[in-house]
Amino acid sequence: MLFDDKKQAQRRITLGILAGLAVHILLSYLLGLQAFLGPEIAAVFICPTCSFPPPFEGCGVLLSILLFALLGAEIGIATLPFADRGPSLLERTAVHFTLMAATVALWAGLNFGQTGALFGLILLASVYVLVWLGRWVGWYVEVAAIRAKLGLAPGPSLLHWRESLPYLVFALGLCLGLPTLLRLLDPQDVPVLSGVYFPFLLLPIGTFCSGVSLGHRHGFSPLYPAACALLSVAAVFLLFNGSALFHGGISLVCALVGNGVGTLLKKRATREKNP
Numbered sequence: 001m002l003f004d005d006k007k008q009a010q011r012r013i014t015l016g017i018l019a020g021l022a023v024h025i026l027l028s029y030l031l032g033l034q035a036f037l038g039p040e041i042a043a044v045f046i047c048p049t050c051s052f053p054p055p056f057e058g059c060g061v062l063l064s065i066l067l068f069a070l071l072g073a074e075i076g077i078a079t080l081p082f083a084d085r086g087p088s089l090l091e092r093t094a095v096h097f098t099l100m101a102a103t104v105a106l107w108a109g110l111n112f113g114q115t116g117a118l119f120g121l122i123l124l125a126s127v128y129v130l131v132w133l134g135r136w137v138g139w140y141v142e143v144a145a146i147r148a149k150l151g152l153a154p155g156p157s158l159l160h161w162r163e164s165l166p167y168l169v170f171a172l173g174l175c176l177g178l179p180t181l182l183r184l185l186d187p188q189d190v191p192v193l194s195g196v197y198f199p200f201l202l203l204p205i206g207t208f209c210s211g212v213s214l215g216h217r218h219g220f221s222p223l224y225p226a227a228c229a230l231l232s233v234a235a236v237f238l239l240f241n242g243s244a245l246f247h248g249g250i251s252l253v254c255a256l257v258g259n260g261v262g263t264l265l266k267k268r269a270t271r272e273k274n275p
Helices: 006-035 054-078 086-149 158-185 192-218 223-239 246-273
Strands: none
Touching: 006 054, 054 086, 158 192, 158 223, 158 246, 192 223, 192 246, 223 246
């Protein structure tokens, strides 16, 4: 069971099922309204059939209704806290997302094919991340308020943005200043420094090492890799051309991997100090 309070979860599941059925009816109405074209606009219900052949269209409609009811139940329990402890929270969140992804992919895939399933998964993942990020921000604000009332020192800033500021100066010099200098030093015929050494050697090493340093000191800081990528993309439009857009990907991946490595090193050092 995803939740400790089973009665509350059962109530949310019931409400979610009813909401899913209502949304399916509304979808059928909208599909019928869009499909009916004539001298007068009339409402007819066209239910998704999950691509079942004509003799079995009713089974397809029933499957579509069941999947919407299941999705409604999954959305209903998503509004409840999964667990109080970090490991349990991550495990139950992963299970919940997997179930929702399977439901969405099955319904969208049956009705719209592989492209529809992929689009549904991307949409689900985007909404899921935004919702949980919003909830995490709320938790962070509550913890900060409690620490302030107790007179404790403030904890780390949101997403470690304050701790990342000194590293942004380095990123600015690496991603914008250094390629500008190399472009000035490059020969006009073959830009070896800015076209080869910078993107394939200096940029990945610099972003990786700075990410390790930031992660080792302050933990996981996702804003820094994003900032490196944005600065690299800005340099592409200011100094290079569209063929150099991969610089942004190199900055993002290397800084992210480095920050992850640094975070792991920080956790290991903490465990060694406090066995």
